[in-house]
Amino acid sequence: MRSAKDFFAPLAVGAPAPLREIPARPSRAIHFFDPGNEKMAAKVPDMVGTVDVLLGNLEDAVKAENKEISRAGLVKIGQSTDFGPTQFWTRINSLDSPWVLDDLTTLVPAIGDKLDVIMVPKVQGAEDIHYIDRILAQLEAKAGISKPLQVHAILETARGVANIEEICAASPRMQGLSLGPADLAADRRMKTTRVGGGHPGYLVRQDPERGEDGVPLYDGPRTTYQQDLWHYTIARMVDACAMHGIYPYYGPFGDIKDTVACEDQFRNAFLLGCVGAWSLHPVQIKIANKVFSPSVEDVKHARRVIAAMGDGTGAVMLDGKMEDDASVKQCKVMVALAEELAAIDPDLKTAYDAIVLD
Numbered sequence: 001m002r003s004a005k006d007f008f009a010p011l012a013v014g015a016p017a018p019l020r021e022i023p024a025r026p027s028r029a030i031h032f033f034d035p036g037n038e039k040m041a042a043k044v045p046d047m048v049g050t051v052d053v054l055l056g057n058l059e060d061a062v063k064a065e066n067k068e069i070s071r072a073g074l075v076k077i078g079q080s081t082d083f084g085p086t087q088f089w090t091r092i093n094s095l096d097s098p099w100v101l102d103d104l105t106t107l108v109p110a111i112g113d114k115l116d117v118i119m120v121p122k123v124q125g126a127e128d129i130h131y132i133d134r135i136l137a138q139l140e141a142k143a144g145i146s147k148p149l150q151v152h153a154i155l156e157t158a159r160g161v162a163n164i165e166e167i168c169a170a171s172p173r174m175q176g177l178s179l180g181p182a183d184l185a186a187d188r189r190m191k192t193t194r195v196g197g198g199h200p201g202y203l204v205r206q207d208p209e210r211g212e213d214g215v216p217l218y219d220g221p222r223t224t225y226q227q228d229l230w231h232y233t234i235a236r237m238v239d240a241c242a243m244h245g246i247y248p249y250y251g252p253f254g255d256i257k258d259t260v261a262c263e264d265q266f267r268n269a270f271l272l273g274c275v276g277a278w279s280l281h282p283v284q285i286k287i288a289n290k291v292f293s294p295s296v297e298d299v300k301h302a303r304r305v306i307a308a309m310g311d312g313t314g315a316v317m318l319d320g321k322m323e324d325d326a327s328v329k330q331c332k333v334m335v336a337l338a339e340e341l342a343a344i345d346p347d348l349k350t351a352y353d354a355i356v357l358d
Ligand SMILES: CC(=O)SCCNC(=O)CCNC(=O)[C@H](O)C(C)(C)COP(=O)(O)OP(=O)(O)OC[C@H]1O[C@@H](n2cnc3c(N)ncnc32)[C@H](O)[C@@H]1OP(=O)(O)O
Pocket: 031, 032, 033, 034, 039, 040, 041, 043, 057, 060, 061, 182, 183, 195, 252, 256, 279, 280, 281, 282
């Protein structure tokens, strides 16, 4: 572990100084595209400004024989696109793969000044982040890059979950974590074959009714309630990220056609503290943008509480409910997010500006 005094020192002579704080940039949808797929790649320039993050994916979902084509496609897109307000990320291949070294040594010199964040899959522990941290510093120094690249780790191994705090704390480059439910399910030997989302078998059942003699009637009808397979991991990820000042994200939802369940999964993540989710198909961008933007009703309520609370101390009654120092802090989280999003999303700005406090 590095000492506190050299934590923010560059790891290579000539590399940019690490960031002291990770900027809170809107990232409601991290939209995945394969830069080697001509049809998808052709859509990228027109998607700028419609999505918070465009991510050129080089890892899983890119066939082994296409890895070089996708990498070259990403360089071309990076060099020829003006990303404006949209962040530009990539997901590199895993650290044990034959492609990752070429990913890094190609991408950083060619488009390192355009890339905001490098997503690293299958991170197991701090040692993986330390490896990336040093090599990025060397490549940034060689390429004369002035803005440090940030690093995002996918939480998709059991060891990664066990080491989550040390991963978050491993480098000042750490921007956030995403849940990777597909690889994590495989690594944990969970018995779901889905890419994220729920499972009808993971449920609790209503207690049986009792007869007049008090004996349970086990053969009567009983409602079942499907539970969230990912609750524990998402909550753990949110705490680790909040503790380290970085950002948690829900990952992929593979049932592209089930837009309703996708919205539910994203909303659960939003309510628990995530700032965004992955979009695998254009249809999921709209869902993420909606879910991860506070509703007009929530922003209105938050503003009313803040107004009613004056200096933010004490307790008041509003609509029959007690509000105090703690609830005003919750409301400030909501309003701060609304303000960040309004700054980049004109429709949201109009909707939030139209709020009139009763
Ligand atoms: C577990 C994990 O690691 S998840 C992360 C890795 N997976 C990914 O990145 C998957 C990314 N997405 C995809 O590959 C595709 O969306 C698929 C395979 C899921 C579905 O693809 P398709 O069957 O072609 O979808 P569909 O027919 O609805 O596509 C409609 C149009 O949107 C385009 N499109 C589909 N997905 C995307 C995308 N992610 N980005 C941009 N355009 C897209 C298609 O090229 C097609 O274009 P066209 O109208 O010009 O023909």
